[in-house]
Amino acid sequence: ASTLKEVLAAQIPEKQASLLKLKKEHGDVGLGMVTIDQVIGGSRGIKTMMWETSNLDPEEGIRFRGLTIPDCQKKLPGYQKGGEPTPEALIWLLLTSEVPTKEQADMLTADLHARSKLPAHIEPLIRSFPKDMHPMTQFAAAVAAMQTDSKFAVAYHTVNKKELWQHAYEDILNVFARLPEIAALIYRCRYADGQVKKDLSLDYSGNFCRMLGFTDPTFDELMRLYMVIHSDHEGGNASAHATHLVGSTLSDPYLSYAAGLCALAGPLHGLANQEVLGWILQLQAEFKKAGKPVNKDTIEEFTLATLNSGKVIPGYGHAVLRKTDPRYEAQRQFALKHLPDDPLFHIVSTVYEVVPGVLTKLGKVKNPWPNVDAHSGVLLCHYGFTQHDYYTVLFGVSRAMGALSQLFWDRALGLPLERPKSVTPEFLWSQATKA
């Protein structure tokens, strides 16, 4: 069978030719006008970036290279027959748009394991971080510090730019391979004995779970599903966009993804998964103290109190989605199968019955439905993974697969520096009064 790199190398000339033709023959076709509202409203809905690894439909949710999450669960090879798809299989799909065979996915597992050794300074660096430094700060710093190993950065000065994609490929695969150990080191140093034990006889997720210190095979399955559903969410979200933007300066994949991680660390984006669990635990503790039952009425009261204090309900709403996130639904199905009686799962389910109605009544929230972050923490907690200030790191290990698969194609297609035009408020007023 061909290796991943061979498959990609064979695809590049045709894709380059197709893009050139599109640009040459149809480059002046308009894609809609831009309003003042969009310019001051966070660019919502402006079509301004090409992203091929996934696409987000407001109603249906995400498709990875055309496949929905249930399609991926059916078609991508798992670690065990009939089990959840593996991240390795998804990486293959995201990069090549082809569903890999089990043999191809296993070949990629072996390649990632072979690339997984960290540069010598990374472990001491992580051990030197203050214990109270947020895990996402540690993660972004450690990924940036691995840049000493970038083949792309060296190649920029030594090879023809047509060849740069090969070096981007090496860096990207090395980042995928090394993120789990970095993440595990941060976890073990902060919450446990600082020791990380690999098991390279397992797949990418299984080995990651062992390094974190978890041994339940059902937790391995959860991690496979978790990583697949968090991998990519088209290009406009802040972590993917930041990676793409920084990469467009020909900054290497390590630095580009460190930028993506910094974006993911914001509470309106990836940090929402830690905020959700905090909110649910606070709800549980307050109700217990006041002797209140957990039901729809009490949860509605708690939701209103959060909103009245000027805060958002974490895990609800989305900039693009207008229905329940299929990533939420996939996690709900996992919970119904594996932990139907878990008390925190019951709270999450009751919150789902209440919050959309409350947010709808506010009249301004465009999407009152839950997103991916509303469910993930409760699943992790069930298996004893309770340190919620760490959860966004798991999101960060996963998001690399989408953001960096696209970054590969950015470089293979030779996409230019991203540099949109900004305008002054005076310009906007001048246009407004002209209209």
Ligand code: CMX
């Ligand atoms: N709770 C309370 N208010 C909310 C809300 C929520 N969950 N979601 C949106 N709103 C409010 C907005 O704050 C905004 O209010 P103001 O006009 O007073 O500023 C108004 O509704 C309109 O916002 P919107 O157009 O519906 O949403 P945006 O596209 O601007 O923002 C998002 C999207 C995700 C940032 C927002 O829904 C939010 O803050 N949700 C909670 C945080 C969260 O779960 N983030 C994770 C998203 C998924 C991910 O990236 O991981």
